[in-house]
Amino acid sequence: MDGSRLQRSMYELIRRTCTEMPGDIIAALENACKEELPGSIAYETLNIIIKSISLSLENTLPVCQDTGALLAVIHSRPDEGFFLVEEAIVEAVRALTREGILRQNCVDPLTEKNTGDNTGDHVPQIHFEPAHGPTRVGIMLKGGGSENMSAQYSLPVTGISAGRDLDGVRRCILDAVHQAQGRGCAPGILGVCIGGDRASGYRLSKGQLFRNLQDLNPVPVLASLEETIVNQANELGIGPMGLGGKSTLLGCKICTAGRHPASYFVTVSYSCWATRRYQVELDEKGDIGRWI
Amino acid sequence: MDMRRIISPIAPGVIRDLAVGDMVSLSGRIVTGRDRVHRYLASGGTPPIDLSGLVIYHCGPLVVEEGRHWKITAAGPTTSMREEPYEADVIERFRPGAIMGKGGMGENTLSALKDHGCVYLHVTGGAAQYIADRIVRVESVYLKDFGQPESMWVLTVQDLPALVTMDSHGGSLHGSIRRESLNRLNTLLDRRFDEGRRT
Numbered sequence: 001m002d003g004s005r006l007q008r009s010m011y012e013l014i015r016r017t018c019t020e021m022p023g024d025i026i027a028a029l030e031n032a033c034k035e036e037l038p039g040s041i042a043y044e045t046l047n048i049i050i051k052s053i054s055l056s057l058e059n060t061l062p063v064c065q066d067t068g069a070l071l072a073v074i075h076s077r078p079d080e081g082f083f084l085v086e087e088a089i090v091e092a093v094r095a096l097t098r099e100g101i102l103r104q105n106c107v108d109p110l111t112e113k114n115t116g117d118n119t120g121d122h123v124p125q126i127h128f129e130p131a132h133g134p135t136r137v138g139i140m141l142k143g144g145g146s147e148n149m150s151a152q153y154s155l156p157v158t159g160i161s162a163g164r165d166l167d168g169v170r171r172c173i174l175d176a177v178h179q180a181q182g183r184g185c186a187p188g189i190l191g192v193c194i195g196g197d198r199a200s201g202y203r204l205s206k207g208q209l210f211r212n213l214q215d216l217n218p219v220p221v222l223a224s225l226e227e228t229i230v231n232q233a234n235e236l237g238i239g240p241m242g243l244g245g246k247s248t249l250l251g252c253k254i255c256t257a258g259r260h261p262a263s264y265f266v267t268v269s270y271s272c273w274a275t276r277r278y279q280v281e282l283d284e285k286g287d288i289g290r291w292i
Numbered sequence: 293m294d295m296r297r298i299i300s301p302i303a304p305g306v307i308r309d310l311a312v313g314d315m316v317s318l319s320g321r322i323v324t325g326r327d328r329v330h331r332y333l334a335s336g337g338t339p340p341i342d343l344s345g346l347v348i349y350h351c352g353p354l355v356v357e358e359g360r361h362w363k364i365t366a367a368g369p370t371t372s373m374r375e376e377p378y379e380a381d382v383i384e385r386f387r388p389g390a391i392m393g394k395g396g397m398g399e400n401t402l403s404a405l406k407d408h409g410c411v412y413l414h415v416t417g418g419a420a421q422y423i424a425d426r427i428v429r430v431e432s433v434y435l436k437d438f439g440q441p442e443s444m445w446v447l448t449v450q451d452l453p454a455l456v457t458m459d460s461h462g463g464s465l466h467g468s469i470r471r472e473s474l475n476r477l478n479t480l481l482d483r484r485f486d487e488g489r490r491t
Contacts, residue, residue, distance in 0.1 A: 041455065048416045048453070055421035056366075065354045065366035065420040065441075100356035100365050104440050112328075114439030143418065145371040145395070160481060167485040178477045181470060183371050183395035185417040225485065232480050236473045241417055242395060243457065244469050274418040 001081050001135075001286035006088035009280070009288045010137070014070070014092050017139045017278045018062050018101050021053045024213040025189070025250065025275060029053075032187055032240070032247035042245025049240070049273060064274045067102045068141035070124040071206065076135035078128075084286070085137060086126055093118050105144070127203070134289065138210055138279040146272040149184035151176045152201055155264040164264045166225060169194055170232075176268040177233045177249065182242015185272035189213070189251045190229070193267045196257030201267030208253035209271050210279065217254065226252045240273075295453065301345025302389030310411050312463040314456040318413070321431065322347040322392070324445040326370050328438035333386065334378035340434035340444060343386040347413070350375060350393030352441030354420075355430070362430040364447070366420035369394040372412070380404035396457055396466030405460050412458035414465075426452040 033046040056063045072089050076082055096102045097118045106120040107113070118124065153172040155164045160175050162168035173192060180188065191208030193201045217223040229252040239245025250273065259265065283289040298306055300320035310316070323341065325333070325348045333339060353367040372379075372393030379397060382388070383404040390410060391401070394417040405411060415423060429448040436443045457465040 045416050048419045048422050052368075052416075052419035052422035055425065059421065061421055061424075062354055062366040063420065064418045065352065065368050065424075066370070066418075067354070100354055100363075103352065103354045103366075107439065114442070116439070145417070148371065170485040171481055174477060174480055178473055181395065181466070181473070182417075183373055185394070228485060232483075235480060236476050238469060238473050241414070242469060243414065243455070243465060272418060 001084050001282070001284065003084055003088065003286075006084055006282070006286035007091050009282060009286055010085070010088040010092040011095060012288065013137060013139055013278060013280050014089075014096055015101060017141055017276045018067055018096070019056050019060050021056075021063055021274070022277065025273070026050075026053060028213050028250040029187070029273060032250065035246050040245065041243045042239045042247065045240040045243060045245075046247070062101060062103075063276060064143060064272075065103060066143040066145065067105060068143055068276075069105060069147070070102070070118065071140040072124060072126045073129060073138040073207070074126065074135065075129045075131040075137075077132065078130045081135060082128055085135065085282075089124060089126060090119060093124050135282045136279055136292065137282065138277065140206070140209060140275075140277040142209070142275050143185055143272040146184035146188065146270050149176070149180035149270040150202070151179065151268050151270070152198065153266045155266060166221070169266050170225065170228065172266040173229050173252070173268055174232060174236075176270065177238070178236060180270050181238055182240075184270045185274065186238055186242055187240055187247040187250045187273050189271045189273070189275050190249065190253065191269040191271065192252065192254040193265075194254065194256045195259035196265060196267070197260070197263065198265065200257055201265045202269065204255055204257055205267040205269040208255055209269060209275055210277055211253045213251040222254045222256070226254050300347040300389060302347070303345070304409050307389055307409050307411055308460055310456045311459050311461065312456055312465050316413065316454050316456060318347065318452040318454055319450050320448065322349050322447050322449055324349045324351045324353060324443075324447065326350050326352050326442055327374055328442040329435060329444050330375045330378040330382060332435065332438075334381045339386055341446065343388045345387070345389040347390045347392050348382070348388045350391070353445060355440055355445070362433065364424050364427050364430060367424045367427055368418050368420035369415045371395045372397050376401060383408050383410050392454060396464065402458055402462065402464055402467075405458055406462050409460050411456055411460055413454035414457040415452070415454050423452065426450055
């Protein structure tokens with residue numbers, strides 16, 4: 001793969017992720033708006049959101065001023081091509097930060113200084129997953145406010161009577177939605193992992209946010225749980241931005257991971273309505289072959 | 293919805309007249325201030341400009357800087373609750389006219405709003421372009437050491453729509469939504485998830 005082509009591809013992938021809301025989420029927001037009473041706070045809030053999304057698209061400007069902590073996932077063969085993609089992502093991040101498309105979102109926790117270019121220790125966060133077939137790259141930007149609302153439960157949890165079964169899982173997820181109220185920029189989208197350990201739970205639950213809102217979980221019981229969560233969360237009355245209304249969640253995507261017999265974690269990655277994510281497949285030269 | 297036009301700095305009489313649920317259209321001078329600015333002010337720091345009557349906006353804008361000229365490219369609100377440990381103190385000492393952000397604030401801030409005559413204005417999170425469109429001028433910037441998003445930006449806004457969600461009489465929409473949603477949560481927890489049957 002060619003370095004300069006790769007850099008152009010990563011620049012285009014990140015720029016689009018930052019400035020164009022994915023179609024499935026726009027459709028879900030439009031549907032949510034139709035459910036609310038015209039003139040209500042919830043209706044007006046969703047209207048402002050939909051107008052703001054169009055403005056960002058028209059002017060090629062960021063959907064949200066919080067352009068998140070960039071997460072990149074590279075699926076490729078474990079060869080030197082990986083390093084080239086990694087380098088291209090870092091360079092694209094620096095360029096887009098200079099241009100004011102990505103906000104300066106990396107602060108050194110010891111000096112409290114903003115690094116100014118969105119790079120720092122372990123930043124940007126780039127995960128590598130060995131895979132066959134053409135190289136695929138996914139980029140996700142989600143707001144820091146929503147990241148703060150993510151939660152991990154170690155079952156059993158007595159306060160909400162969550163035992164070590166799927167009903168316990170349901171209780172934890174609904175509790176997380178209630179705790180978040182509007183502070184994660186509802187209507188939110190949840191990525192959930194049942195099982196795993198502390199670290200894999202967060203990694204895998206966040207990965208679920210790449211799934212299209214319209215897809216159907218191939219595991220029937222998880223599909224049923226996802227639907228139950230969305231329906232019940234929308235009965236909480238939290239509504240857009242927590243100001244009351246019917247739309248509290250746009251979607252919920254759940255996966256599982258094997259667990260240690262002693263541990264039963266439920267990890268909920270809360271994401272804002274402005275969940276920005278795209279994936280591309282690269283061709284052999286490093287150009288974008290197709291958008292996934 | 294009916295919109296009430298208000299100008300920042302906001303006159304004390306106007307503040308006391310606002311109630312939860314009022315839609316306002318805000319114009320005038322506002323300042324941004326988020327985590328670093330609040331920590332600075334609450335730990336004895338002097339505000340670089342007089343804050344009395346002004347709107348303090350919880351926002352870390354995206355700004356393109358060209359010499360002494362700045363262009364705001366995105367400017368939605370950040371989560372206000374993080375400033376809860378500092379806000380009551382900031383309100384008492386500097387007497388801003390309104391706090392603006394998203395998600396609402398807690399009991400200490402609510403008391404300070406009542407004691408010192410201030411309101412909380414809610415704007416739509418993530419609607420960064422819609423709001424940036426209403427910022428007509430960047431006047432100046434202070435406390436730049438805090439980094440671009442955390443500096444204090446002095447802005448002029450025109451017809452920015454916001455909702456009063458906490459007023460100077462003890463009313464809070466956030467408090468009532470939290471209580472009602474907790475009741476509904478408890479009802480939902482009483483149901484059981486039955487595998488295979490969709491509810």
